[in-house]
Amino acid sequence: MDFNDTPQEAEFRAKCRTWLEANAELKTKKTNSAKNMNVGNKSLLEAAAEWQKKKYDAGWAMIHWPKEFGGIGATPIERIIWAQEESKFNVPKGVYEIGLGMAGPVMMEYATDEQKERYLPPMAEGKEIWCQLFSEPSAGSDVAGLRSKAVQDGENWIVNGQKVWTSGAHFSDYGILVVRHDPSLEKHKGLTFFFVDMKSPGIEVKPIKQLTGGSSFNEVYFNDVVIPDSQRLGEIGDGWKVAITTLMNERLAVGDADGVDANEAFELAKKHDKDGEQLIDNNAVRESIADWYCEASGLKNTKLRTMSALSRGDTPGPEASITKIVSANKLQAIGNFGMDSSDMSGMLMDEESDFIKFQMAWMGAAGLRIAGGTDEILKNIIAERVLGLPQEARADKGLAFKDIPSGS
Amino acid sequence: MNLDFSDDQKLLQEEAKKFLTKEDALKINRAVMDSDKTFDQGLWDKIVELGWTGIRIPEEYQGLGLSHLELCVIAEELGRQLAPVPFSSSVYLFTEALIEFGSEQQKNSILPKLVSGDVIGTLAIAETNSAPHKDNILVELKDGKLSGTKIAVPDAEVATHAVVVAKNGDSVSLCVVDLNSNDVEINVQRNIDESRGYYSVSFNDVDAEIIGDEDSGWSNLEKIMDHAAVLFSFEQIGGAQASLDMANTYAKERYAFGRPIGSFQSMKHKLADMYVALTLAKSNSFYGAWALSSNAAELPTAAATARVSATKAFQLCSQENIQTHGGNGFTWEYDCHMFYKRSKVLSLNLGSLPSWREKLIKSLEQANVKL
Numbered sequence: 001m002d003f004n005d006t007p008q009e010a011e012f013r014a015k016c017r018t019w020l021e022a023n024a025e026l027k028t029k030k031t032n033s034a035k036n037m038n039v040g041n042k043s044l045l046e047a048a049a050e051w052q053k054k055k056y057d058a059g060w061a062m063i064h065w066p067k068e069f070g071g072i073g074a075t076p077i078e079r080i081i082w083a084q085e086e087s088k089f090n091v092p093k094g095v096y097e098i099g100l101g102m103a104g105p106v107m108m109e110y111a112t113d114e115q116k117e118r119y120l121p122p123m124a125e126g127k128e129i130w131c132q133l134f135s136e137p138s139a140g141s142d143v144a145g146l147r148s149k150a151v152q153d154g155e156n157w158i159v160n161g162q163k164v165w166t167s168g169a170h171f172s173d174y175g176i177l178v179v180r181h182d183p184s185l186e187k188h189k190g191l192t193f194f195f196v197d198m199k200s201p202g203i204e205v206k207p208i209k210q211l212t213g214g215s216s217f218n219e220v221y222f223n224d225v226v227i228p229d230s231q232r233l234g235e236i237g238d239g240w241k242v243a244i245t246t247l248m249n250e251r252l253a254v255g256d257a258d259g260v261d262a263n264e265a266f267e268l269a270k271k272h273d274k275d276g277e278q279l280i281d282n283n284a285v286r287e288s289i290a291d292w293y294c295e296a297s298g299l300k301n302t303k304l305r306t307m308s309a310l311s312r313g314d315t316p317g318p319e320a321s322i323t324k325i326v327s328a329n330k331l332q333a334i335g336n337f338g339m340d341s342s343d344m345s346g347m348l349m350d351e352e353s354d355f356i357k358f359q360m361a362w363m364g365a366a367g368l369r370i371a372g373g374t375d376e377i378l379k380n381i382i383a384e385r386v387l388g389l390p391q392e393a394r395a396d397k398g399l400a401f402k403d404i405p406s407g408s
Numbered sequence: 409m410n411l412d413f414s415d416d417q418k419l420l421q422e423e424a425k426k427f428l429t430k431e432d433a434l435k436i437n438r439a440v441m442d443s444d445k446t447f448d449q450g451l452w453d454k455i456v457e458l459g460w461t462g463i464r465i466p467e468e469y470q471g472l473g474l475s476h477l478e479l480c481v482i483a484e485e486l487g488r489q490l491a492p493v494p495f496s497s498s499v500y501l502f503t504e505a506l507i508e509f510g511s512e513q514q515k516n517s518i519l520p521k522l523v524s525g526d527v528i529g530t531l532a533i534a535e536t537n538s539a540p541h542k543d544n545i546l547v548e549l550k551d552g553k554l555s556g557t558k559i560a561v562p563d564a565e566v567a568t569h570a571v572v573v574a575k576n577g578d579s580v581s582l583c584v585v586d587l588n589s590n591d592v593e594i595n596v597q598r599n600i601d602e603s604r605g606y607y608s609v610s611f612n613d614v615d616a617e618i619i620g621d622e623d624s625g626w627s628n629l630e631k632i633m634d635h636a637a638v639l640f641s642f643e644q645i646g647g648a649q650a651s652l653d654m655a656n657t658y659a660k661e662r663y664a665f666g667r668p669i670g671s672f673q674s675m676k677h678k679l680a681d682m683y684v685a686l687t688l689a690k691s692n693s694f695y696g697a698w699a700l701s702s703n704a705a706e707l708p709t710a711a712a713t714a715r716v717s718a719t720k721a722f723q724l725c726s727q728e729n730i731q732t733h734g735g736n737g738f739t740w741e742y743d744c745h746m747f748y749k750r751s752k753v754l755s756l757n758l759g760s761l762p763s764w765r766e767k768l769i770k771s772l773e774q775a776n777v778k779l
Contacts, residue, residue, distance in 0.1 A: 001410055001411060001412065001413070001477065001694070001697065001698040001701065001702070002409075002410055002698070002702075003409060003410075003411070003698070004409070005409060006409075009409070077409075266772060280769075280773075286765065286766060286769045287762065287765045289769060290716060290765035290766075290768045290769050291716070291720075291765070293713065293768060293772065294688065294692060294713050294716045294717045294720075294768070295688060297691075297692055297695065297713050297717075298687070298688030298689070298691050298692045298713075298717055299688070299691075300691075301411060301691035301692055301694060301695045302687060302688070302691040304409060304411040304691075304695075305411050305412060305691055305694060307409045307411075308409055308410050308411045308412045309412070311409045311410065312410075312412075319687050319690075319691070322683070322684045322687050322688070325680075325684060326684060326688065376673070376677070378680075379676060379677045379680035379681070380673065380676055380677075380680075382679075382680040382683055382684070383670075383675075383676030383677070383679055383680045384676070386683060387652075387656050387679055387680070387683060388656070388660070389656070389659060389660065389668075389670040389671065389675070389676055389679065390660065390667075390668050390670055390671040391671060392671055392672070392673060392676075393667055393671060
């Protein structure tokens, strides 16, 4: 056991580091603030585009992609090393992750060679932004229950319906889309997958105001939107299979909940008093912080085990499946703790104070426990895919989609 | 980056697993529970023969001279199959103390006998119903003689020697005592796990030899506890994995309301929670194993982190395994209770969960360790 890179890994890390140091600024306590994470703000879009282009020109944009699409054919472990190093720098985030993390792999697997040549390089370069159009008002955790309709019309499909929770739809150029082409088939069999130009006539994007007050995602309406059959990904009726590829990538992409952790709770507890004693001297506080520290350390070491497997060239085990469940719940608990530590004034927000991180954590965590698979769905996945437990008895099995009870 | 055991270590683990399965350690454990014994001599003799008691003992003292990592993989298997032997007392506590703090002469006279099985050791700390502390140790060492009573001493009946924590003037010292002396009285104390033995041990002016610096007894004890915490954590994750496996098998086989109970979300979420706790514990134990085997400065923090996570995981998995089995889980006939009881004695044997959470926070305060 050791925590050192192999000589090749060390060399690669040094290369990443050299380039990053020449082109970006290391994070400091000040630059690592919650404010930098807001999306939908013009200057962030510009900053993100600039950074993406810089990376692309130097070959760092999508390093695991083949050369012809702008990558360098990096190994999985090199990809992690790059991400680790990049995360130490203060660079714009929140614009390209979904497109590159979810649309990219699907296009890579299902698009024609000409389409890959046309769409992948601009995606990597940051010239074109992609979004993902899966969830619907009546299809959240049960995403295969989606109702948006596609009807074939010669060389084209006509799409009608509504998507929801679409991050970045308001600034995206293209989107990947699952729709129902035949409601008389069983639920999972009647779905087909496309990519769509977000500037197509009939697409209307309406921002959703989140409980944080910000708007990073949208409702997207489709009114007689025409999509050429050439933009179909996979066979007619294979939409679910293609979507699963994307969802697996999403689960990897969402991963760790960013924000305050055991260390910040520990520092805060040293600053606040209760009944004349420092909070850090209170037993209940000490026990909670110890447990959060163990969870944070457990997640970090779980990641290192995954990396160890990749470094050996092995396929990692299923251990990373615990990441989001643990980190999002911990974030919510620490957010709560932070505000409680200020007692009667814990609700007061001050943009200039570090304390706001706890309030942002508390609000953000409520969404993180849902995004990219709710706690409940992720636990089902661990139970079924890792532990091999049987599926829940279902009320929709064997029925044509149109006959499935919908409660409306 | 390599936070994993080597192929050789994994092979050793596989062999240990095969051996304990062939011996049917779990069945032996049940037999011990049904008898008035507190360990199994036959299984212990075979373990000594395999050389496991000498894994960490240097070759110059006839041991195998291997690292803590080899000991960790063995510990995981002993924990998985609940082997009823004095391994934790003799190897994780007594032998570690001797290797770490013994004088050349003490090592020469005792270590080879630990390898051969002629010496079995234990560690005696507790005296009252409060957590031991350097200010409440009353067993006293004076002019080379030890007096007073220790309680909840593991494996004292089968052990030939003990390291005893004793008050020595104004400080605390560790000393080695021959338990076969006429002036030592050992009485079994009833405990929650019928497959383990805990005893009161009274010393009546018994010859005792100081081990390690005589004024550093308490800090040396803390170091021994850090070593043991990592090794115990591997027994705990072994037991937690066995409990989760049992619950998983049962949830697939047991039908209720016309379907396997494992198809109900309430059961899936329960088992997923067990998997999450176990995964965190396993990863932290790997980190503890690294810190222990490389004698890293982070050891106190890493050991406490492994200990807290592994204690929580084994307690959760063994208790929810009973719950998954319903009424059957509460019977003597099913194995669930053996894991439940072992999870609790493994936790208390080195000090409770709250005590280790406190140690963890103290280590963070002192070392200023950051994640």
